[in-house]
Amino acid sequence: MDQVIDNDLTYSRAVEALKKYAVETDDPLDNEMVLNMGPQHPATHGVLRLLLSLDGETVTNCVPMLGYLHRGYEKMAEDMNYYDYIPHTDRLDYLAPPSNNVAFVLAVEKLLGIEIPRRASYIRMINSELARIASHLVAIGAMVMDAGAMTVFLWCFREREKIQELYDLIMGARFTTSYTRIGGVSGDITDEAQAGILEFLDQFPETLDDLEKLLNANRIFVQRTDGVGVISAEDAIDLGVSGPNLRASGVEHDIRRAEPYLFYNEMDFKIPTYSNGDSLARYWVRMDEMRESIKIIRQAMEMMPFGDIMANSPKKAIPRKVEIYSKMEELINDFMLTNFGAEPPVGEVYHAVENPKGELGFHIVSRGEGHPWKMKIKSPSATNLQALPHLVNGHMISDVVVILGSLDPVMGEADK
């Protein structure tokens, strides 16, 4: 439990570490077996590889090996301007692309010092919350399927499909949305899309009730998750766990409240918190968060003013299309921005948002050029996975998949 686990270990070094652990823990007959779970295991949510040290069927130690989906996104950012990088953020946490776009763009805007129009902020908020619902639906669906229930998974995906159709109406793509722009959003939200969102919100709570009816008092599900993978509040904070996983351990920390961005300070919503810290509590938190997201979207739809969707700041934000067609100044800006990018002042900035998975932060170091000198992505999935060895110790192999499902990592983001 107190072992320091180094994630840079190669396979042989990891096995050695586990063997050393076996010797230290008084296992001269080497009864413990090292089992390699993943990277192609269907329950590891992508390409996560776990080395499990087993005593019979009980896990005694676990080394998660990250990096199978490493695409060098932090390094790539140093070679492309801020505008170009937006589609890449879609591919970090690919279950909530609009939310990632917002996180990155907010960091860049903080660096550039742009004030964005109110309407754009509200649209961003609506999108982020839709993304939160979609992401939690997948998290719950996958987790429950790992525990053995297929129906919930299909129902969750049915609802997510409706959200993706809304993405299509609002942002133009179902999956990799690339919708948010530096200085605003790429297009205004149509009346059709607004009607679609309201229609979705009207019928969605009923589906949530159905899901809860299937799961909440289900003996098999409760027994598989209650008391499984418990992490205390202190441990969770020490390990850097964030998001729903942290709140399930009883820490009421939500960046939407702690350091409000966009207009979350004007919204009326609760932060669901449970003190159990087990897989069941993590499921409850996600269920309740979806209801809170519905509330936020409804309020944002009501409060959304009419007006611009792009900041009017030449040399920083791309002007609107109609103006590019007709005005010289805007045309020149368009050319300058495309060729050289928005050039922020020299400096450093860190901005974090509450992504569905937890705290997603971008640390950008600028030297006054059109591209970052260095960018660090603080991804929630990577930090949440650090807690995995502490969660699975002493549980069965079959519990590992449930615990992993309840942590809800996305490898695209963990490996960057």
Next chain:
Amino acid sequence: MNKKFTKKDLSFWHNLYIPEIVKGLGLTWKAMRGPKQTMEYPEEKFIPTGSYRGRPVLAMEENGEERCVACGLCSRICPALAIEVQAAETEREKERYPVKFEINMLRCIFCGFCEDVCPEEAIVMSDKYELVFDNREDAIFGKDRLLTPVEQLKPRIEFLRKHK
């Protein structure tokens, strides 16, 4: 909001599991009688709205000339480096035109940035989403396959002018 149960809270009836099965089957029955959620794709086609970003095409005026003036902004902004433009001069009113305009559809990620920066409304995301090739050469779309009459792109262009 439904009540939440831990292991301790489960009553005898919950542990018996039979009422739970009946409840679950009831929900399944409800879902079975509900509306169908799937689309019989090849027979029934998905019709995109104006907001949809399909594959990028070049707008062609009614007289058969392209709108593009080969400024190269699309090629510069493209995050996937999918576009290649070669400009040349002509005697026509617009003075410049692309001799070669190629989009590698294996690289294109449908982000719509080319359309975003285009100052001539020349490159537009169409509503076409069916892309099939059987070799890599076929995936590189030249002007012959990119040029599309403006009438076909009307919903998208209207959306661009109104909402972008």
